[in-house]
Amino acid sequence: MMAHEQLRKLQEKEAYWNTIQTVQPGETFLLFHPHRNGTTTRQTDNLTFGGMASRIRLQTGIFDLLNLSITSAPYVLPRLAVFTPFDRARGYPLDQEDFTWRTRQKKIQRLQHELAAHIEGLGLVIFVTYEDMAFSRAMQAILGEHEALVPSEIAALLSRIHLTLTFPDGSSFTARALCNTNRLFLLFRTFFPTDTGPLPVGDLSQIECNNWAVEEGFRILLPFQEEQVQSIQGKFVLL
Numbered sequence: 001m002m003a004h005e006q007l008r009k010l011q012e013k014e015a016y017w018n019t020i021q022t023v024q025p026g027e028t029f030l031l032f033h034p035h036r037n038g039t040t041t042r043q044t045d046n047l048t049f050g051g052m053a054s055r056i057r058l059q060t061g062i063f064d065l066l067n068l069s070i071t072s073a074p075y076v077l078p079r080l081a082v083f084t085p086f087d088r089a090r091g092y093p094l095d096q097e098d099f100t101w102r103t104r105q106k107k108i109q110r111l112q113h114e115l116a117a118h119i120e121g122l123g124l125v126i127f128v129t130y131e132d133m134a135f136s137r138a139m140q141a142i143l144g145e146h147e148a149l150v151p152s153e154i155a156a157l158l159s160r161i162h163l164t165l166t167f168p169d170g171s172s173f174t175a176r177a178l179c180n181t182n183r184l185f186l187l188f189r190t191f192f193p194t195d196t197g198p199l200p201v202g203d204l205s206q207i208e209c210n211n212w213a214v215e216e217g218f219r220i221l222l223p224f225q226e227e228q229v230q231s232i233q234g235k236f237v238l239l
Helices: 002-017 101-110 136-145 151-158
Strands: 028-030 040-043 049-059 065-078 118-129 161-166 172-176 178-181 184-188 219-222 233-238
Touching: 065 219, 151 178
Parallel strands: none
Antiparallel strands: 028 233, 040 049, 049 065, 065 118, 118 184, 118 219, 161 172, 161 233, 178 184
16 A cells, blocks of 8 residues: 555656756746746745745756756855855855865965855855656666666766856856755755856865855855846756
8 A cells, every 4th residue: 555655646746747848958038937836936934935846857967857857045144155246246246266275275365355255145056866766766777777887987977067157247157066965866056157157165174163064065145026036047068
């Protein structure tokens, strides 16, 4: 009986995802399309705009379809860690100093008090859960039958997937897929400038606030403005 119930739930979930728009690598799509199935708008406690959630399917050509959830929800994050594409002055002041570790470290040291400030906005996260993998049972079958195909090899294939976001001013930021993190199968979380690639990282021990985490990119923090959130374009690429 339990197996029958689990199968029924899996079939219902797959039937739902079959109604979600599918995109191909290189195809541009709106990150939050208000009329796309699977897109919902959130409200704050005082009934103002509080973010959006969306769904999209990616045909990777590596395995089967990837079922991606896209969320923007209220966050409070340190200025050091965020980029605010609709109001750049609020987030990290990205410039030429950030393109080598030596100058980036000096800049963080110089601006550490300003960068310690916290900023509120809509944090953007794109992810695939294990429960929403269309090919989960096939993956289990493959892993069970072929010992040579180990999770690290699967992760290496999926790490080729990158997500590029383009904003109305023409700027674009890219994130590489992270596999098997925080109980998620796939995660796009930190974005670096598309033109320059990942930012350099190194030892922060010389900076007084050495408990900071400096990454190759930034969290994207969006404004509480529905029209602006709906203007973001996405594109998956395989590198």
